[in-house]
Amino acid sequence: MSNFIVRKAAVLGAGVMGAQIAAHLANADVPVVLFDLPAATGDANGIVRKAIDGLRRLDPSPLASKDRVAYIDAANYGADLEQLRDCDLIIEAIAERMEWKDELYRRIAPFIAPTAIIASNTSGLSINRLAEALPEVLRSRFCGIHFFNPPRYMHLVELIATRGTAPALLDDLESWLVSRLGKGIVRALDTPNFVANRVGVFSILAVMHHTQRLGLGFDVVDSLTGPIIGRPKSATYRTADVVGLDTLAHVIKTMQDTLPADPWHGYYGVPVWLAALIGKGALGQKTRAGIFRKEGRAIKVLDLALQDYRDSAGEIDGGVLAILKQRDPAVRFAQLRASEHPQAQFLWAIFRDIFHYTAFHLADIADNARDLDFAMRWGFGWAQGPFETWQAAGWRSIAEAVQADIEAGRAMSQAPLPEWVFGRVADEGVHGPQGSYSASADAYRPRSTLPVYRRQLFPERVLGETAVVGETVWENDGVRLWTLPQVDAGIAIVSVKSRNHTLGRDVIVGMQEAVARAEAAYQGLVLWHEAPFAFGANLKEVAEAIKAGDFELLEKYVAEFQNTSMALKYAQVPVVAAVQGMALGGGCEFLMHAAKRVIALESYIGLVEAGVGLIPAGGGCKEFAIRAAQAATRTGGNDPFEFIQPVFMTIAMATVSKSGAQAKELGFAVEADRIVFNAHELLYVALREARGLAEAGYYPRLSPRGVKVAGRTGIANCEMMLANMKEGGMISAHDYTVARAAATALCGGEVETGSLVDERWLLTVERKLFVELLQNPKTQQRIQHMLETGKPLRN
Structure with a gap:
């Protein structure tokens, strides 16, 4: 077995x-060469350089850290095609014009290495047809690789084989995409728009049809088709604006042109009102006007009756809302179907028609129901795929209701449900322990x-x-x-059980017990x-203690929190923190004290205590003070403040990393820590890291003594920065107070510059400052506001 390695890649097309x-x-x-046409004037690579420069300004950023842009080289088709010879993977991503792609393939073919993979990022054109433009010798190494926008954040990649694609190539590419780029792969069939766009665009067309049929407003429909039914906040019409109304129209036209025999073909057309918007240049978010338009802070929505924009309200009827809050999906769907309210009729209709459509087309567009459901979850952000939703609501009863509506002429198509819907799937479910149903094979498909x-x-x-559930060793109300x-039976796992994984007393005590048990019985x-x-900390517990005036209890709580951090740091067995998603406040401090960190790329890490008028006191300030002292010993100046200054601003401004990679830049992680692109691999990698440390004879380093601190001079330097910020209106008086406390903790307290202290001294300083801030009415206001609104208060 040979390794599959991509040393260098090329992307053809410097568009979005x-x-x-x-x-x-x-x-x-992966170093990458980005190609486009030569610029008509000036720098031949001007088009690509402009695109690369644009990456720096996008929000959310496609770059995990700023330095990544240095690994994208600019090139053009006129002078630089020789660079393709060094590329192991070539991804074509030009406009969706078959003739343009054909011409480009013929042009690049002589420069493609015999072992390279070439793939098209087309969102719906035939992969088999595209392959015809390549020489026969390259066709076995050609496939479709459809990323969803934005590629960094969207989990789905559809992988599409041609009739001649080498099976081993697809396996290698899938494995690489899953682990190296962190993607979820669906092997799509070569049908128009593949899986996710085929179903997703039909879903949008069904929503548009029933919106108009029932006379509902676009804002009302977005309220009905958002999170309340397990769809993204952008719902339907706001999603169309974000995608671009012209782009949506293009995808619809692909279905219209390529699926003439489809029973739903009559609906594959751009509605008149949508065509009118496009004709006016109102293309959605990119033109600042589409179905919705922002005017100052107000959101306006297009009203077809008025032929103008009005204030967006989007209120859901109370009775319909009560139905949607029913916990039992079977009851929910039965009540929606029975209701005469237009909003309820709308919801039943859009679900009925998507159930009908996906059942009818499953054999044509996907290998199995799991692939289709994952495509909708990963590509369109649905909480459940259509088959999962159907199964949860009672497969047979929903199937009978859908069939009844088809026979009564209420469905969008008169095509009957396929026979398999009423076969063993009705008894066993479309998904089960044996796998997911494949309509084309009439069998259940296990996972890859x-x-x-x-x-x-x-x-x-x-x-x-x-x-898999694992074997519980011990648990309390806070941890398991x-x-x-x-x-690996020799590595224990500890998981926080509290809501949002807040770090209350049960967690603090439980974590110490977990460390002790790991030291006694595991490696x-x-x-x-x-x-x-x-x-971070359980603010509700903190607020209750403040209300009772029990600041002595709060100091004991902070001391116990610090003891837990120290237990993690000085455990006699390696502690590896496997981090995914938000790691804020005390959560950040916990990971900082681990022997090693394994961090998912999409992790957002920070010491955000300033937002509630506090400073890090679980050892976060202490750790940065120690690291600054250690870094200073390696420089000629031997001045810890040089390393304190950037950290101080990070804490004072409650800066949160926007990726696992940026967490290293901010100092929450260190260079040796692992960044994992696929969060589903996080635990596996963490267990392997812990095992590796154990096998290498891990033992904790001794607590540092003689830590050189910045002291009063460092605090004064921080105060000068704060004074300028306050005078400029960037921070409030209480922001100043909180930030000065952070500076004091980072600089080792009110001591002479260059004083030598130990770890316990630093912990005491940050704990005392934390409790003093808890007694400040302004901080108490911030804590209460956060509990009530979930948002920080600037007072």
Whole structure:
């Protein structure tokens, strides 16, 4: 077995998608050459350089850290095609014009290495047809690789084989995409718009049809088709604005042109009102006007009756809202179907028609129901795929209701439901322990057996699949200590159980017990649970103690928190923190004290205590003071303040990293820590890291003594920065107070510059300052405001 290695990649096309695909390749430490046409004037690579420069300004950023842009080289088709010879992977991402792609393929073919993979990022054109433009010798190494926008953040990649694609190539590419780029792969069939766009665009067309049929407002429909039914906040019409109304129209036209025999073909057209918007240049978010338009702070929505924009309200009827809040999906769907309210009729209709459509087309567009459901979850942000939703609501009863509506002429198509819907699937479910149903094979398909998926100990599952639970060793109300004997019985795992993984007393006490038990009976300990990693201290407990005036209890709580951090740091077995999602406040401090960190790329890490008028006191300030002293000893100046200054601003401004990679830049993680692109591999990698440390004879370093601190001079230097910020109106008086406390903790307290202290001294300083701030009415106001609104108060 040979290794599959991508040393260098090329992306053809520096448009929105091409540039961002290049950025994500660079995120994954793959150097990439980004190509486009030569500029008509000036720098021949001007088009590409402009695209690369644009990556720096996008928000959310396609770049995991600023330095990644240096690994994207600019090139053009006129002078630089020789550079393709060094590329192991070439991704074409130019405009969706078949003739343009044909011409480009013929042009680049002589420069493609015989072992390179070439793939098209087309969102719906035929992969088999595209392959015809390539020489026969290259066709076995050609496939479709459809990223979703934005490529860094969207989990789905559709992988599409041609009739001649080498099967081993697809397996290698899938494994690489899953682990190196962190993607969820669906093997799509070569049908128009593949899986996610085929179903997703039909879903949008169904919503548009029933919106108009029932006379509902676009804002009302977005309220009905958003989070309340498990769809993204952008719902339907705001999603269309974000995608671009012209782009949506293009995808609709692909279906109209290529699916003439489809029973729903009559609906594959751009509605008149949508065509009118496009004709006026109102293309959505990119033109600042589409179905919605922002005027100052007000959001306006197009009203077809008025032929103008009005204030967006989007109120859901109370009775319909009560139905949607029913916990039992079977009851919910039965009541929606029975209701005469237009909003309820609308919801039943859009679900009925998507159930009908996906059942009818499953054999044509996807290998199995799991692939289709994952495509909608990963590509369109649905909480459940259509088959999962159907199964949860009672497969047989929904099938009978859908069939009744078809026979009564109420459905969008008169095509009957396929026979398999009423066969064994009605009894066994479309998803189950044996796999997911394949209509084309009339069999249940198990999950992929590619070795890469063994790294996913807790993969994302569809409804009906069984999950691994592990063996519990010990637990309290705050944490669970457990193992996965089938992976490594010698490494224990500790998981926080509290809501949002806040770090209350049960967690603090439980974590200390978990460390003690790991030291007694295991070779290592991994701190892991599904996102978020931790949202910090339990503010409700803190607020209750403040209200009771029990500041002595609060100081004991902080001291216990610090003891837990120290237990993690000085455990006699390696503690590895496996971090995913938010790791804020105390959660950040916990990971800072671990022997090693394994961090998912999409992790957002920071010491955000300033937002509630506090400073880090679980050892965060102490750790930065120690690191500054250690870094200073390696420089000629031997001045810790040089390393305190950037950290001080990070804490004072409650800066949160926007990626795991940026967490290293901010100092929350260190260079040796692992960044994992696929969060489902996080626990596997953390267990391996813990095992590796244990096998290497791990023992904790001794607590540092003689820590040189910046002292009063360092505090004064920080105060000068704060004074300028206050005078400039950037911070409030209380922001100043809080930031000065952070400076004092980072600089080792009110001591002479250059004083030598130990770790316990630093902990005492930050704890005392923390409790003093808790007694400040302004901080108390911030804590209460955060509890009531979930947002920081600037007072």
